Amino acid sequence: MSRTPVGEIRPSQLLWTYGPGALIDLPNLSVVTMGIDRWEKDRCQPIQEARLLANVRSVLGPQVEALRMPPVGDGDPVDPFSAAALIGVPVKPFPRWLRCVKCGLLSPYDAGLFRLRENRYRPELTRFVHEGCRGSNNDQRARDADAVPARFLMACRAGHLDDFAWDWFVHGGPSSCRATLRFFESGASLQTENLWVKCDGCGASKNMAQAFGQAGRDNLPACRGRHPHVDRFEDDCQEAPRAILLGATNSWFPVTLSALAIPQSGDPLSQIIADGWTFFEDIRSEAEVGLVVKTLKKTAQLPGIEQFTNERIWAAVENHRAGGSTVEQSDLKGPEWDALTAANPPTDYPHFMSKKVGVPKGFSSAISGVLLLERLREVNALLGFTRVESPEEGAGDEAAPRAPLGRSAPSWVPATQVHGEGIFIRFDSAILQTWADKAAVKAADERLRQGHRGWRHKRNLDPEEGYPGIRYVMLHTLAHMLIRELALECGYNAASIRERIYADVEDGNDQAGFLIYTAAADSDGTLGGLVELGKPENLGRLLRQALERAHICASDPLCSEHDPSKDQSLHGAACHACSFVSETSCERGNRHLDRSLVVPTLENPDAAFFETI
Template identity: 75%
Template sequence: MIVNNNKTPVGEVRPSQLLWTYGPGALIDLPNLSVVTLGIDRWEKDRCQPIQEARLLDAVRKVLGPQVENLRMPPFKKGEQLDPFSAEANIGVPVRPFPRWMRCVKCGLLSPFDAQLFEIKENQYRPERTRFVHRGCTGSKGTDKAKDADAVPARFLLACRNGHLDDFPWHYFVHGGAGTCKGTLSFYESGASLQTENLWVKCSCGASRSLAQAFGKAGKENLPACRGRHPHLDHFDVDCKEPPKAVLLGATDSWFPITLSALAIPQASDPLTQLVLDGWDFFEDVTTETEVAPIVKTLKKTGSLPGIDKFTPAAIWAAIELHRSGGKAEQVGEADIKGPEWAVLTEANPPTDYPHFMSKKVPKPQGFDKYISRVLLLERLREVNALLGFTRVEAPESSGDSSDRSHMAALAMGKPEWVPANQVHGEGIFIQFEEQTLVDWEALAAVKQLDVQLRGGHRGWRNSRKLDPVEGYPGIRYAMLHTLSHLLIRELALECGYNAASIRERIYADTSTDQPQAGILIYTAAADSDGTLGGLVDLGKPENLGRLLEQALNRSKICSSDPLCSEHDPEKDRSLHGAACHACSLVAETSCEQGNRYLDRALVVPTLVNAGAAFFVGP
């Protein structure tokens, strides 16, 4: 991580965090600084390694435009022990101190850092110790002994639903509106606790105000209109109509990523053809067989196309010619993310040995023949994630292709030529359910009643956010499969040995085609070898999966929050879940593809309130 202006190192984060937590426009709360990650048009593009995934790239282009050339990984340093003054040590992502307002920890002086009252103190050997200091601070009592004091970021900001972020308007707030006073501000605490009513800002002119008046209904009256600021782009939008909201530095609602993800699935008849298809950007301009060997050597060194070095140049050249002549495999619906995945997962003979996809059919767990039609163990898989943009204040509706993006903030000025992405390798368990059993279950009166309640909660939730109330509802089938997936994730996390946050889900529940979907894929999504140790796949064997399913179903019949949990009606409070809470059904936000929405365990098992809508009435 580097500061943009003078390339001063200020700290480090993992590359994957630049996609999920600290992407463009996000605040990074370092030990002594707070910085904002700048737009991708400020990043060193040549240091961002491309990732090959044609289906996902096509889906990204569908959202952001055809000018998107590729997906790229964030830059990272390849070595730990580097000379801090070398060029290699400065590889990173550009950031800028934000908020601009700093507070002296001794005298309480409140001022922008560019007003020359604070000075940055670099530390090349320990970047995380880089900080601002108040030169010649005399302390809160104004003693004669001047001494440097640390300055920390003021921990209040303004944000709005259109993705804007701005400094807190300290002068406007303390004076009750726009004025001409340019007095010196100070920040102090009046009580033992750090509640907002005990935090005060005071001007040298005598005006003062408690920060409690910046939140809630009082905040709407005491804060100015949104200025439309994008600090990561150095840009101001005009005429933003969204009311700004005071947020705390480090608050989780200041940045929500909007992402798309896709599994790397075979689209060709053999592994070599699939590799050529995946790396066609590298082979497209090859005209003779002699040009193949140098390209393969480069790909082996960079790791851009794993597995290509196992084939001879002659075989690769033959595959290139076949692909160029039109003998390539038919690609169905590349813009559709889950459709092609479902087609591969449900093939009569699914692929067993491809570069990023290795599967194995196993028998169904005993006692679940009525409900489950297939279990597939994915011993090897790859998931690629791409960052499209972000929102503030409120999380996006969903992470899927149908999510609402009316409030999505951009990653760069203008249309981006590339987007940040990452890839994870792992393993998974795919479970396909009996279509006829699902159809019969959907026809039950109790299921239709729960469908009405969930749909009513969905409509109320979207109405309160000024969104189209009709769009976005995934259906009662999705809610049931989604809930079962969560119950199974919680059970697997207790036994497989993986971190619960590294287990993810993909729900296949599209019923709009001639071949309706009904399946769940639970897989690991670790950026290192932790996701390929075999612990999850082993639990997919029939003797283990049957036991885990029974445990998950029995455990979810009674929740420790019952009867409140089972009595919850989403239609009454305009929420997106029924009988579901942290004690029974919710999982980590990184594990769920819907942000813990559209859940109701009454659709899976009988509950205290509803015993007639359960899909599993007994193994």
């Protein structure tokens, strides 16, 4: 396998944007990220988070041994061709079909008509060329012309991705014609009606508008079950392929799980041993402790371990082994809620540090507590991905089949960790229940339920599953309003602020609160700006501003009149002008929102939780 670099991306993007199976559209080249079985595992540093690992195992199987960060080179960045600098993730060109920008020649790159021209000193400029191209008018003077990836692909809901079936499409099915194809434009507009593909041999032609909609279902072949990131074809795919554009956002959706690193032990050393048990589980004597600790100090993988003697560490290892080291799969948010609402929240320096503050003046009837998280750590794991349709909330939902990360069941999964800060706000559950019993709130709840049922019914899903409840919708909407206000003052960009909503009322639970925290993957995320705004005098002002802005939306009256039961959508009075945030910030992809549940609106003044400010 060639080790030629072709570009650069940030490590965090290998989890959220360009993971296994995703397309990376470089300036002159398009490539697909290969499966994790082709990654250099030894270069992927492990991340310790037992609760998240247990939940990943419950989804992918017990063979998953670790969460690991994407590989990062440690060589001299000045020399991109040094052995260490070449450490990264393997990719291969995809789609195979290329188009000459001068003559429109359409052909696979491995057919011999195009040549890869590498750029040793600027890898991002590596490109394919059509040597000796004579242009569309067969010019006498031949020149090299760039060849760019064909912009059309085929994908299906089962996660398969394939080259567009150009020969099948232009000939209307299987054909013995093996002549070259040309791609050209027939008008000034780039609408699909003006984009044509033509066969040089038999003269057959067809415009690209016939590749979409009902015409596309008639003109495209059955799905071949192709997974280009693992070089595999799956038989008997029952999903109908559809044409998509290269770079389309629906070509790859990550399926992830995330968890906060919540201390599970009151003893700091015991917590460190539990967090890094994979480093200590094979130790059989105190003499071996020093070697392990020396390595951990060099790699800084377990901050705080250097504070303890080898004797104390060995005693903690023995104690942990005697007590058992297995963490069972459970609700990820349950332990977090317990820790955040504890009378004395636990501390695990430097991963979890908190401080209780007073409730903002004027909000004591609704808010029962505020906790400032001066340090927190979030770990995210990639389970797979979907195409065409985004995954439903929760890893077990079968809305869109999850495509694999590699050729076989993975023994590890890619993960990232973020150190940041946050504000946790707890609400009075009794007040929330009284509000939920109001007739106007029940009517709004029914409209949202009907929209949810219709939305799932259109996707052949169980219509009675997945609705989070009216309490969740209200808390979720308020969290969005507060995120929008915080982004204006805290020093972080809006996409770096995330949420975790705690609103579970099933099986005896009575959660009522949310956590807003920083999640900037490429920085430490602990500037202190968010915590500072969580102090009573600042938080009260921001809450009032958020509620005041939400009364009138720039899209009113259309926004406030939106009825999810009529258009089978997942949100009520909510839009980009008033309640939506960056999708990297929202745990539900801007679904299940309705500002009429938070403040009175023009259409529904009676269902608001905050009737007055």
